[in-house]
Amino acid sequence: MNNHLLINELQRDALQEIMNISMGQAANALAQLINIRVILSIPKISMTTPDGLQSFYHAASPHHFARQSFLGDMHGEVISVISDEGCKELGEAMSYDQPMDANSVNELVLELTNILAGACLKGMVDQLGSRLHLAAPSLFEPEQQLHSSYNWHHALLLEILFALEHISFSSRVVICLDEASIAVLAGKLNEMLD
């Protein structure tokens, strides 16, 4: 993975704080739903390529994957990665019928994607004074993800990890922004830092 960022150190600090706040809002939405404390960690910011993202998926199996694309002055997609084991434990905490069948697991993955990824992205956009349209999440299999479907060469990878107290649940939210969107983002970060 290429760690040469298209944003400078100050912008990176600002983006990290913005993601921290967005993550706090997403965690609060989840905590209110299940009454369990969400443990927050510092978001990771790096650059990636389509190949890099591909290896990220492989490193993360066996997991469930969902994606939501977004359009606006910044565009890209947000991906959530949820462990199968964590999903089942959380399903129990959320009173899903046990054992969970494939349909209810899928439903829960989409629900969590809306709560976590959606809130992260919304928090980020609100703070940046930006607007976007978020599509509905859909499940996908990374193995069937062909390179040709990526129309970017470098993307900013914002990786956010959620963990729960007393439950072995962990979830990653990854926001991918293409190069044009990174330039828009950098401009907005500069305005905030002024």
Place this chain on the structure above:
Amino acid sequence: MSLAVTIADDSLLSRKNVRKAVPTDLVADITEACNGVEALAAVNAGKAELLFLDLQMPVLDGFGVLEALQKQNANTIVIVISADIQPLAVERVYKLGAFKFLQKPLDPSQLRAALAEVGLL
């Protein structure tokens, strides 16, 4: 006389935002700290009659700072400004003696109201 104020946050953006939000009618001598240890050092150096405290910080987090202040019976007014807004975090902060909990992104009018409540405005 000016009030000794410390802003403890690891993020430059957040420290800037707090600085911008401090009302101009509060005559303040502002010190910045990037982690909990620096925040405690500022308190012990008499630079924090009022402490704006972030919770998620490296080295020593905001909860650690509150615990230390409680132990040493420090005479510092603490206003926590945090991204972690979960009910349990808020509850813990108040138990540890914080005067007020404000959520990020910081709303300057809420900061103003908190300062008025503590009698600094």
